[in-house]
Amino acid sequence: MPVSVLFVCLGNICRSPAAQGILEKRINDAGLHQQIRVDSCGTAAFNVGKPPDARSQSASARAGYDISAQVARQICDEDYEQFDYIIAMDRINLTNVESWAPKDYAGELNLFMHYCKNGGNTQIPDPYYKDADAFDGVIASLEKAADGLLAHIRNKHGI
Numbered sequence: 001m002p003v004s005v006l007f008v009c010l011g012n013i014c015r016s017p018a019a020q021g022i023l024e025k026r027i028n029d030a031g032l033h034q035q036i037r038v039d040s041c042g043t044a045a046f047n048v049g050k051p052p053d054a055r056s057q058s059a060s061a062r063a064g065y066d067i068s069a070q071v072a073r074q075i076c077d078e079d080y081e082q083f084d085y086i087i088a089m090d091r092i093n094l095t096n097v098e099s100w101a102p103k104d105y106a107g108e109l110n111l112f113m114h115y116c117k118n119g120g121n122t123q124i125p126d127p128y129y130k131d132a133d134a135f136d137g138v139i140a141s142l143e144k145a146a147d148g149l150l151a152h153i154r155n156k157h158g159i
Contacts, residue, residue: 002037003157005149006083007112008093012042012072015089015124017052018060018139019112021067022146030150035159040070041079043096047072053128059135063143080105087112087149089124113141115148 005023007016020040027036042048050072051057060067075097079086084107088094091111098109113122124141127134153159 002035003085003153003159004083005036005038005085005087005153006075006079007038007040007087007089008043008075008097009040009089009124010042010044010093010126011047011128012040012074013047013050013053014056014126014128014135015138015142016040016042017067017070017072018056018065018135019087019089019124019142019146020070021060021065022063022139022142023150025065026146026150032154032159035157036150036153039083041073041075043075043093045074048074055127055132055135056138058132059139062136063139065139075100077102080107083107085110085149085153090126091123112145112149115152116141116145117148 007019009016017040020038023038027033052067052070086109088097111122127138
């Protein structure tokens, strides 16, 4: 069974799909695509079925990541059975994910920036209500956190 990672933000159209695309590329580049699988979702249902925000797609593409094929979905009970890591972008979404988790969930629930030793903010800010330039900063933060998370997974699972 591959190690499984689920990224969570509010609507699954900005931060979590970009995080998914970034980590997937790093996994593929490292030849680990059979050992680690990645998905993303939102805590809210208002974007279900939609593609990632055009600004998130553009910022991701500028950084070398293609997230255009992703489709937003909402977190569900089965996710707690299927994912070893459920990683939130901010404290509000982490609180929701924690409160919905079954008592016997044995995976890891955490903030994405927890894996990035940046000494600063532990949250990835939601760029949705900001201008397009804000998305580039989010991508840079997601890249740092992805490197830290991948190192953590490789160390913890010996891959």
